[in-house]
Amino acid sequence: MNAINFSQSTAYRIAVWLNQALELDIAIDSKVEPHTWFQFSDDNGGVVHCASATPGEISKFELGKKETRDHYLEIIHLARAAISKGDSLEINDANLYVVFACLHEFGHYRQWKDLSAADYRALVDRRHARFDQLNKTILTMKKGYARGQEAYQYFAKEYRRLPLEHESDLFALEQLQIVLRMGVGD
Numbered sequence: 001m002n003a004i005n006f007s008q009s010t011a012y013r014i015a016v017w018l019n020q021a022l023e024l025d026i027a028i029d030s031k032v033e034p035h036t037w038f039q040f041s042d043d044n045g046g047v048v049h050c051a052s053a054t055p056g057e058i059s060k061f062e063l064g065k066k067e068t069r070d071h072y073l074e075i076i077h078l079a080r081a082a083i084s085k086g087d088s089l090e091i092n093d094a095n096l097y098v099v100f101a102c103l104h105e106f107g108h109y110r111q112w113k114d115l116s117a118a119d120y121r122a123l124v125d126r127r128h129a130r131f132d133q134l135n136k137t138i139l140t141m142k143k144g145y146a147r148g149q150e151a152y153q154y155f156a157k158e159y160r161r162l163p164l165e166h167e168s169d170l171f172a173l174e175q176l177q178i179v180l181r182m183g184v185g186d
C-alpha cells in the first residue's frame with residue numbers, strides 16, 4: 001500500500017485510499033450535493049460521496065461559517081481525544097477532519113449494509129424524529145436566552161449523539177487509529 005500525502009489530495013482521493021488501505025470494499029464517488037463535502041446515500045446500491053476538494057479548502061470553508069464551525073471543532077475534539085490515547089503521529093486538523101469525515105460516512109455505509117432493511121429503517125426514522133426535536137430546541141434557544149453561538153455549540157454536540165451518527169463516529173474513531181498506525185501523515 002503506497003502512502004498518501006493528505007494535504008495534496010482531494011477528499012475523494014483520500015476516501016479511495018482509505019477504502020483500499022482498510023480493505024473495506026465500499027462504493028465511493030465524488031458526486032456531492034452543493035454545500036456538502038461528505039454524504040452517504042442508500043440508493044443505487046449504497047454509495048459514499050466525497051468531494052473533489054482538498055483538506056485545506058474544506059477546512060477553510062467549514063471554519064469560515066458560523067453554521068459549520070462548531071461541527072468542525074467538535075469533530076477535531078473527538079478525533080484528537082481518540083488519537084492521544086494511542087499513537088503520537090502528527091496530523092494537522094484539516095487532514096484529520098477529512099480522514100474522520102470519510103470514515104464516518106463509511107460507518108453509515110456499513111450500518112446500511114450490515115443491518116436488516118427493517119432495523120436500518122427504524123434507526124433512520126428514530127434519527128429523523130430526534131433531529132427534528134433537536135432543531136426545535138435550537139430555534140427556541142436562539143429566540144431565548146442563548147446567543148447564536150451557544151445554540152450552534154449545543155447543536156454540534158447533540159448532533160453527534162443522534163442515532164446512527166454516534167455509531168458512525170465510533171466506527172470512524174476505531175478505523176482512524178488503524179490508519180494512523182500505518183504511519184501516514186501530512
Ligand SMILES: [Zn+2]
Pocket residue numbers: 104105108164165168
Ligand atoms: Zn453522519
